[in-house]
Amino acid sequence: MKSLIRNASVAAAALAVGLTATAIARADDKPTLAFVVNGASDFWKAAEAGVKKAQGELPDYTLELKYPEQSSVAIQQRLMDDLVTAGVKGIMVSAVDPKTSTDGLNKIASQTALFTTDSDAPQTKRVAYIGSSNVDAGKQAAEIAKKAMPDGGKCLGFVGLLGADNAKERIQGMKDGLAGTKIELVDVRGDDIDQARAKKNVEDALVASPDVTCMVGFYSYNTPRIYEALRDAGKLGSITVVGFDDDPITLGGVKEGTIAATVVQQPFEWAYQGMKLMAAYLKGDKSGIPAGNLIIIPTKIIGKDDVDAYAANLKAMAGN
Structure with missing residues (x-):
């Protein structure tokens, strides 16, 4: 009997330790924010650098940039659905085809904070757009x-x-x-x-x-x-x-x-500013969302005489 009691006590203690460890693991879990692009392209490397810089300033969050396997509405939607299922708290997306994915984007918006970038979806319930005009x-x-x-x-x-x-x-x-x-x-x-x-x-x-x-x-x-x-x-x-x-x-x-x-364009700024905007929004700070829900990052023309200075700036942003 003593052996049974002792074994039960050990099991209970182990269970308590396990529950405590689980609780600690959950307490240590950081909310995740995702930047979802519209397809594989070197264009998004600057956005990766922007996400990386934002991560350094948002230690309480896990930031990710996700590429769909293929540039299609269905595959991008499935990727976002999987992110929501995994518990992602905010998604910023360059929608493949906003006109045909309103319902899908609204579904995501009902489950997590949805922002758009690069290609807006103004007919959806997205919080705001950040990107070019x-x-x-x-x-x-x-x-x-x-x-x-x-x-x-x-x-x-x-x-x-x-x-x-x-x-x-x-x-x-x-x-x-x-x-x-x-x-x-x-x-x-x-x-x-x-x-x-x-x-x-x-x-x-x-x-x-x-x-x-x-x-x-x-x-x-x-x-x-x-x-x-x-x-x-x-x-x-x-x-x-x-x-x-x-x-x-x-x-x-x-x-x-x-x-x-x-x-x-400035995809580095879309990602960098966008991640910080989402993090602030999730903490209840909506001051960064303008009345029109549009945050425009200007585009500019690069001619022959501008290339060297522009390329040097790109390297600096990427940390090279």
Whole structure:
């Protein structure tokens, strides 16, 4: 009997220790905030650096940047559902296609704090958007084209997700900026963030549309694929190229003069400021949310004379 009592006491003590350890583990658990991108692209490396910097200033949180396996609404939604199930307290997302995922995004918003970046979903219950004014970025692309093509011409655009708000707004902004000029954006071709397809779209256009005198890469990887296709066809310098973002190939083309200029965004700031904004919001501080629920991080044009200073700044932000 004494043996049974002793064994029971040991078991009870072990159970108590186990429960205490579990309680401690739970007490030590930090709330997680996630930054969910729209597809695999080097463009998001700057956002990774922004998340890393924010992590250093938010020791009470665990910050993560997540890539969907593929750029599709269903796969991105499943990723966010899994994050919510795992207990993530806040999600900032660049929605693949906000127009077709309103219900899914609202589901996430009902379970955790939802913010948007890069491509907004204003019809959802997201708390706020932090990112570029894509309309203004499109207008800046028009300014590049007008400066490079004073006699006019026909432009053909290339983009990843034709249905995404960031694509639609950049395209509309460029068309607005070209209104009344002799330059026309005649068409835009999508590739669903498939970079091999992106290059092939350019190659096909060189054959099918010989009257095109200007090409616009609306997503970060589109301009490098335009550059490569023109290089391979021996047409670098004979077609005006208007870029977006700061891929090394794009910056190299701007510096050598084969790309007129590029409109750059600040994904580092989206992530850095966005993580801090979410953390403050979850603590009850809503002072960082403006009345219009839009936090615009300006875009800017990088020309040939700006490349070296801009590239040095990028390295500094990344901690290199």
